[in-house]
Amino acid sequence: MANQDQQQPLVEIRNLSFSHGSRKIFDGVDIDIHAGGVTAIMGPSGTGKTTLLRLIGGQLRPQTGTILVDGEDVTRIRRGRLYQLRKRMGMLFQNGALLTDMSVFDNVAYPLREHTRLPESMVRDLVLMKLEAVGLRGARDLLPSQLSGGMARRVALARAIALDPMMILYDEPFTGQDPISMGVLVRLIRLLNDSIGLTSIVVSHDIAETAAIADYIYLLSGGKVVAQGTSAELERSDSAWAQQFLQGLADGPVPFHYPARDYAEDLLTPSSVAAAARG
Amino acid sequence: MDWLQALGRRGLGVFERLGRASVLLFNIIGGLHTLVPRPALVTYQVFSVGVLSLVIIVVSGLFVGMVLGLQGYNTLVDFGAEESLGVVVALSLVRELGPVVTALLFAGRAGSALTAEIGLMKATEQLSAMEMMAVDPVRRVLAPRFLAGFVSMPLLAAIFSAVGVTGGYFVGVGLLGVDEGAYWSQMQDRVDLYDDIMNGVVKSLVFGAVATWIAVFEGYDAVPTSEGVSRATTRTVVQTALAVLALDFILTALMFGEY
Amino acid sequence: MTSRLVEIWVGVFVAAGLAALFMLAMKVSNLSALDDDTGYEIQARFEDISGLKVRSPVTMAGVRIGRVKDIRFDKQTFEAIVTMRIAESYDTLPKDTSARI
Numbered sequence: 001m002a003n004q005d006q007q008q009p010l011v012e013i014r015n016l017s018f019s020h021g022s023r024k025i026f027d028g029v030d031i032d033i034h035a036g037g038v039t040a041i042m043g044p045s046g047t048g049k050t051t052l053l054r055l056i057g058g059q060l061r062p063q064t065g066t067i068l069v070d071g072e073d074v075t076r077i078r079r080g081r082l083y084q085l086r087k088r089m090g091m092l093f094q095n096g097a098l099l100t101d102m103s104v105f106d107n108v109a110y111p112l113r114e115h116t117r118l119p120e121s122m123v124r125d126l127v128l129m130k131l132e133a134v135g136l137r138g139a140r141d142l143l144p145s146q147l148s149g150g151m152a153r154r155v156a157l158a159r160a161i162a163l164d165p166m167m168i169l170y171d172e173p174f175t176g177q178d179p180i181s182m183g184v185l186v187r188l189i190r191l192l193n194d195s196i197g198l199t200s201i202v203v204s205h206d207i208a209e210t211a212a213i214a215d216y217i218y219l220l221s222g223g224k225v226v227a228q229g230t231s232a233e234l235e236r237s238d239s240a241w242a243q244q245f246l247q248g249l250a251d252g253p254v255p256f257h258y259p260a261r262d263y264a265e266d267l268l269t270p271s272s273v274a275a276a277a278r279g
Numbered sequence: 280m281d282w283l284q285a286l287g288r289r290g291l292g293v294f295e296r297l298g299r300a301s302v303l304l305f306n307i308i309g310g311l312h313t314l315v316p317r318p319a320l321v322t323y324q325v326f327s328v329g330v331l332s333l334v335i336i337v338v339s340g341l342f343v344g345m346v347l348g349l350q351g352y353n354t355l356v357d358f359g360a361e362e363s364l365g366v367v368v369a370l371s372l373v374r375e376l377g378p379v380v381t382a383l384l385f386a387g388r389a390g391s392a393l394t395a396e397i398g399l400m401k402a403t404e405q406l407s408a409m410e411m412m413a414v415d416p417v418r419r420v421l422a423p424r425f426l427a428g429f430v431s432m433p434l435l436a437a438i439f440s441a442v443g444v445t446g447g448y449f450v451g452v453g454l455l456g457v458d459e460g461a462y463w464s465q466m467q468d469r470v471d472l473y474d475d476i477m478n479g480v481v482k483s484l485v486f487g488a489v490a491t492w493i494a495v496f497e498g499y500d501a502v503p504t505s506e507g508v509s510r511a512t513t514r515t516v517v518q519t520a521l522a523v524l525a526l527d528f529i530l531t532a533l534m535f536g537e538y
Numbered sequence: 539m540t541s542r543l544v545e546i547w548v549g550v551f552v553a554a555g556l557a558a559l560f561m562l563a564m565k566v567s568n569l570s571a572l573d574d575d576t577g578y579e580i581q582a583r584f585e586d587i588s589g590l591k592v593r594s595p596v597t598m599a600g601v602r603i604g605r606v607k608d609i610r611f612d613k614q615t616f617e618a619i620v621t622m623r624i625a626e627s628y629d630t631l632p633k634d635t636s637a638r639i
Contacts, residue, residue, distance in 0.1 A: 054407075057410075059407065059410055059411070083413040083415075084413070086410070086412070086413040087413045089411065090411075091408070091411040093404045093407065093408055094404070095403065095404065097403060097404035097405050097407065097408035098405070098408075099405055099409075100403070100405065110412070110414075111412045111413075111414075114412065114413075114414050115413065156408075159412075319541065322544065322545055322548050323541075323544055325548045325551065325552075326544045326547055326548050326551075329551050329555075330547045330550075330551045333551060333554075369566045373562060373566065373567075431551075433555070433559075434551065434552065434554075434555025434556070434558070434559075435555065437555050437556075437558035437559040437562060438554055438555055438558040440558070440566075441557075441558035441561045442558075444561075444565075444566055463565065466566055467565070467566065467567065470567040471567060472563055472567040475567060476559075476562050476563060476566070476567050480559070
């Protein structure tokens, strides 16, 4: 059956193209996310990694392509079905996105109270279990404004798993974290994935942390998948692009300079700014 | 030709926003029924929209009423008609100043707060997070705020007018020596329950709906940055003021015009 | 702010708003004197009603006894027909009472 899972991915993205205004963000992207694993989507800032998560979650609609989530195409699905599907997805936003007017406890209880008719005593037990899993049972009465960035993300993680979803989408979970809370989050993502049988999609550009937990990695650049494989495979990859990204080189396929015309020519035509403004 | 094109583009932009705002309004109204099992959501919003506006409404109403008392007396006394002071104060308040000034104060006190709150929720991805939790923010966040504004506005306007009439009484009867009986009885003779009071209430219902609609839409439509939210907040106050004054003219023409 | 306190304040607010509406209706406007269903109607003809409006008060010797219910124009006589509703307690108007504006 494990083999069966390999063939039928939980999320199947085919020929995805998405433009924001005139800017093309994805151009024919194919991605498979296999159930039970941690898949990382990596790439430099501005390659639309967060956009990809929003597309999977059905918050944005692509111009072309299909995104099958557990067999349903979220690009064409009806709203009611989409909401049903979202109940089985959790998403961890970059800064947690906790509801600021309620306590940690109420935040974690929120999806339970919205979508179930459980008695309050059971909600309490569930919330405490989820908070225990992220190590913040003691912080239940705090308000989001009293939490550090790392704690807020852990609370958001507890909220994301409140309904026991099949899949969690992590949007830049490591950005701006100190080494300790980074380590805590890395451990939590892997631990939750394995202990409750989740499927995880991690969007990130923190190479070391992500490579440590990802079963499979996609590298995105310029709207396309430029490399994919396990972290060991990527390290051996002969793609110049992958090597530049993984080693953090300043110049390479991704140029150091933003596209511009010739430097000397630019300096010698002082009216270029005015001309550009008029044009 | 450039300015013509610019004008056309702006015009199209206005219509596009109006279209989006209308769609949002329909969605909000369509989502109101989901509030029935959750009255607490609305109660909390009535608190932040209505109760927290009480102080400014009462204080402003008192002063506006007192000013009306002074000004009205000074004008009326020339005609020896200072007995009619109650009529002047009450009609000005109930027909115009109550609904209009309340709506303007509401835009500054509650509308801007609504826009900022919703805009910040958008900027901090709270609205997105709700969507991903399969919770519709239009129903959970916008609808209760809209309903609360719609309900609170006529109550605030009534409080404003009542306090204002009392303020006019203090100045007119207490300070300037208008006969107390004349103040009230002339008022009762000339102020009509349907023509004046009910029309005032209708006005404030319309203003409540429009002011909250603008506030909620601007917040929901704000560019999710700190600058975007601050611009949206400003737009809420400006647009509400303009909309309320323009609508007031139209409503007044419909209600009190002689056709 | 506890939810109980919020609810109490909202209750106070709604009560204050309704009380204000009630005050406007009872003390500021003519609701207390308005009673359209009782009493009886009389009609009078005028050549000119100038500022008279529906629901204007009808007074006798300066005392209000009713209000104007309807104003119409008579095409034959070019006069205005004013229908007034007079309160029941004033049912002893003499038959030859005349009205003026």
